[in-house]
Amino acid sequence: MSEGIEAALRAAIIAALNDDAALGAAINGVFEPGAAGPHAPYVEVGAMTARDWGTKDRDGREIVATLxxxxxxxxxxxxxxxxxxxxxxxxAMPRVGTGYAIGSLRLRQCAIARATSGEWIATMDFRVRALAG
Known part of the structure; x- marks a missing residue:
């Protein structure tokens, strides 16, 4: 069940990024890691690490999503x-989706650095705590 929460949250994050008009006007797209040919500016939806955040009777996950x-x-x-x-x-993401209900969602950290390629990269870690539902 927890893998379902993770997959559903990943899809919801991608949808939230793709559906935001202001962000969409400012970037060339939202991509998975290793996508061929994205040109900056763009957002990459990277790793999601998860651990148990369930209760006695409900499955749950604490997930750190790296963008x-x-x-x-x-x-x-x-x-x-x-x-x-x-x-x-x-x-602005909806707090309830197919298979999950978000208890909390926070930007845990944002680190900005210049890559050797000359690109500026902001690495953002969002902590999402969600219960199956």
Missing amino acids: RVHDAAREGEGVSALAALVAAAIA
Whole structure:
């Protein structure tokens, strides 16, 4: 059952990012890791790590979803603005979906760094606590 929660939350995160008009106007797409040919700016939905967060009678997971925002701008302000749009899109996600109910959703950390390729990358970790439902 917990794998179902993880898959459903991953799909909900991708949908929230794809459905956000402001974010969609600012990026070239939302991609899985290793996708061929994305051009910055874009969002990569990366790893999801999970651990038990269930109760006596309900399955649940605490999941950390890692998103990476890529931007080719010369300065880091652009990736910061894009990260803010990503955070807003995730914060607006519906709290109840097929197979889960979110108890809490928080941006745990956001680290911004310049890659050797010259791209600016904001690595964002969102903590999601959800029960099966």
